[in-house]
Amino acid sequence: xLLNSAEWQAVGLxxxxxxxxxxxxxxxxxxxxxxxxxxxxxxKFLVETVINLPLVLPPVVTGYLLLVLFGRxxxxxxxxxxxxxxxxxxxxxxxxxxxxVVSFPLMVRPIRLAFAAVDDRLLQAARTLGAGRADAFWSVxxxxxxxxxxxxxxxxxxxxxGEFGATIMIAGNIPxxxxxxxxxxxxxxxxxxxxxxxxxxxxxxxxxAAMSLAMGEWLEQRGRRRxxxxxx
Amino acid sequence: xxxxxxxxRFRYASGFAxxxxxxxxxxxxxxxGPSGSGKTTVLNLIAGLLTPVEGMIELGETRLFDATSAxxxxxERREIGYIFQDYQLFPHLTVEQNLRYxxxxxxxxxxxxxxVIEVLELDALVKRAPVSLSGGEKQRVALGRALLRGPxxxxxxxxxxxxxxxxxQTIGEFLARAIAEFKIPAVLVSHxxxxxxxxADAIVPIDGR
Numbered sequence: 001x002l003l004n005s006a007e008w009q010a011v012g013l014x015x016x017x018x019x020x021x022x023x024x025x026x027x028x029x030x031x032x033x034x035x036x037x038x039x040x041x042x043x044k045f046l047v048e049t050v051i052n053l054p055l056v057l058p059p060v061v062t063g064y065l066l067l068v069l070f071g072r073x074x075x076x077x078x079x080x081x082x083x084x085x086x087x088x089x090x091x092x093x094x095x096x097x098x099x100x101v102v103s104f105p106l107m108v109r110p111i112r113l114a115f116a117a118v119d120d121r122l123l124q125a126a127r128t129l130g131a132g133r134a135d136a137f138w139s140v141x142x143x144x145x146x147x148x149x150x151x152x153x154x155x156x157x158x159x160x161x162g163e164f165g166a167t168i169m170i171a172g173n174i175p176x177x178x179x180x181x182x183x184x185x186x187x188x189x190x191x192x193x194x195x196x197x198x199x200x201x202x203x204x205x206x207x208x209a210a211m212s213l214a215m216g217e218w219l220e221q222r223g224r225r226r227x228x229x230x231x232x
Numbered sequence: 233x234x235x236x237x238x239x240x241r242f243r244y245a246s247g248f249a250x251x252x253x254x255x256x257x258x259x260x261x262x263x264x265g266p267s268g269s270g271k272t273t274v275l276n277l278i279a280g281l282l283t284p285v286e287g288m289i290e291l292g293e294t295r296l297f298d299a300t301s302a303x304x305x306x307x308e309r310r311e312i313g314y315i316f317q318d319y320q321l322f323p324h325l326t327v328e329q330n331l332r333y334x335x336x337x338x339x340x341x342x343x344x345x346x347x348v349i350e351v352l353e354l355d356a357l358v359k360r361a362p363v364s365l366s367g368g369e370k371q372r373v374a375l376g377r378a379l380l381r382g383p384x385x386x387x388x389x390x391x392x393x394x395x396x397x398x399x400x401q402t403i404g405e406f407l408a409r410a411i412a413e414f415k416i417p418a419v420l421v422s423h424x425x426x427x428x429x430x431x432a433d434a435i436v437p438i439d440g441r
Contacts, residue, residue, distance in 0.1 A: 124281050125320035127307035129381050130337030135308075139333070143324045227323050 007201055009176055010184040017092060017167075017180055018160035021099035022153050025107060029156070030149060033111030034141070038120075054166075055105040063098055063169025070097065070170065094171035095178045099160035107156035110220075114148020115141060147223025154216035158209055181205055235417045236261075236385060240277055240287030240297075242270075250274070252438060253287075256385075256419050259433035260411060263421045269438050271421035272317070275387045278419065279314045280307035291385055311339070313378030313416070317389040319370045321362035327373050328358040334381030342382030343414050351413050352376045352406060368399045372406055379414055386411070388420035392427045404431055 003011065032051060036044070054062050070077035070088040080086045088094035118141050126136035142149075164182040171178035173187060181201055188198040239253035250270040254263065263271055276282040278289060280296065283304060289297040291312070296305050313334075321330050331354070335342060349355055352372045362370065371391070378386060391407060392400050408431055411418050422428045425435065 119320070121316060121318070121320050122322060124279075124307070125314070125316060125322075126333070127281070128279050128310075128312060128314040129334035129377065130308050130339070131333075132306070132308050135337070140322060140324075 003200060003204065006175065006184065007204075010179055010181045010201070011204065013092065013095075013176070013178070014161050014180040017095045017099055017163075018157050020093075020096040021103065021160045022107070022157040024096070025100040025104055025156065026149075026153055029104060029107040029111055029152060030142075032108050033145075033149075033152075034115050034137070036108070037112045037115035037118075051108055052105045054102045059098075059102055059163070059165025060169055062102055063166030066094075066098055066101060066166060066170045070094070089170060090172045090174060090178065092171065092178055095163070095167045095180060096160075098166035098170050099163040102163050102166050103156035103159035106159050107152040110148045110152040110155065111145065114145035114152075117148075118144045144227065147220045147227075150223065151216045151220040154212055154219060158212035158216070161208055161212070162205065181208075235292060236278070236419065237288070237290040238274070238278060240274075240284035240289065242273060242277060242282065242284050244273075254436045256417060257434065258417050260418045260420065260431055261434045261436060262425075262428050262432035263419065263436050263438050264425045264428070265421075265423065265438035267423050271423070271438055272389055274438070275314065275389055275419070275421060278310075278385075279312050279387060280305060280310050308337070311382065311384045312387060313381050313383030313385070314387045315371070315374045315378055315389065315391065317393065319374040321365075321370055321373055321377070323362055325362075326358070327354065327360050327362065327365070330362065330373060331358070331377050331380055334377055338380070338382035340382055342380050345380065348376045348379050348414075351410055368403055371403060375407070375410055379410060379416070383416060386416050386418040388418060390422055391420055392431075393422065393424070400427065407431060 036048060067089070068074055070080070072078060072081060072087070072089055077088060080088075086093065088097050122140055122144070123136045126140045131139060162182055163180070164186065167178065167180065168183060173179055173183045179187065181204065185198045185201050185205070188194045188201070191197065234255045234257055236256040238255070240250070242250040248270070250273055252270065252274060254261070263274060265271055273282060277284055278296070284297060284299065286299040287297070288295065288299065291310070295303045296310050297303060322333065325333065331345065331348070335345065349358070352375060354372060354376055357365065357369060357373065362373070365373065388407070392404060420428065420432070
């Protein structure tokens with residue numbers, strides 16, 4: 001099944017946007033997952049709510065809030081453009097930002113569960129063996145939580161591939177710049193023979209989504225097997 | 233000169249309070265008491281995994297904890313080898329990697345890897361994964377891992393309890409051999425005085441409250 005150049009462009013852009021979104025939010029998601037799994041502090045409920053909000057908020061609302069915050073006149077957006085020259089509005093980086101925020105709760109959830117499953121006594125054993133807090137985290141908690149971390153990353157990546165509502169709010173629908181697969185499908189459906197023209201991309205979306213779900217499942221199972229049996 | 237001086241008060245969130253003091257000399261000191269008397273809590277306090285409300289803990293010349301002068305060394309700096317009741321071997325590492333974990337982080341040169349392997353007869357196990365080991369094998373690995381950390385004191389939580397009754401004698405022999413060979417004082421806790429009588433040089437009763 002071959003795609004035309006506009007379609008390939010949208011696929012390439014989607015891969016870039018989703019890849020950057022997942023890679024950039026992973027360290028933050030690991031930190032958030034760790035804190036939510038292992039720490040108690042006043043206001044934890046609030047932090048949880050903020051992290052999970054994009055999961056239930058209409059993506060258009062998330063996109064609007066991002067626009068207010070990261071727009072050229074938004075206080076973060078203006079600051080970033082003046083100091084670092086980074087622009088989000090009508091830019092692929094805006095699409096990556098939208099994808100990262102919307103998929104963040106999906107990434108944090110499996111990571112949090114994976115950290116919660118790490119026995120505190122193992123971390124204590126590491127401490128008595130001479131490892132400081134950070135050392136115990138890197139050498140024990142992180143490798144044990146790896147299957148969950150990978151599956152969270154894959155899940156968030158897959159969600160990012162399909163991001164539409166928040167993306168169109170902050171990044172617009174610019175061919176070659178922010179027109180990802182869902183945005184191109186949307187554009188095609190507005191033309192007279194749209195349904196036929198969009199069909200190939202619809203099928204491509206289904207294939208990519210199914211493959212990434214299968215890969216997430218495979219990574220998690222492989223990780224579990226490794227911990228339960230033969231150490232590689 | 234005593235090896236360990238312990239005199240601490242501790243209170244759980246549940247309200248259970250512990251007030252306990254003892255002194256350990258060279259050799260093996262066994263703290264014996266019924267379950268729920270706070271034996272494991274005492275070990276956790278010595279290891280620095282729990283913090284007393286008040287009191288002091290001294291290992292040789294080193295103050296590990298002192299409430300009045302706000303001394304509280306973190307567990308990684310206490311140089312204490314802790315053999316947990318359920319061993320807590322790292323499941324993502326091989327036996328050898330488990331053994332080397334503390335050795336790589338030791339502040340001074342501990343017993344040699346080869347020597348520990350030999351005394352505890354771990355040679356056949358080094359490439360194995362912890363999940364594939366029997367209870368007795370796990371305990372020997374946990375003991376070796378603690379010894380290779382270069383400890384000034386060993387803590388053992390119910391060392392003869394979790395293993396098969398038939399294996400008790402052999403495990404006890406390994407323990408006795410290791411403690412004698414590496415000349416490291418040990419504090420162990422048990423609910424059963426009879427089973428550890430052969431191993432202990434001194435017995436301290438604990439009744440909780």
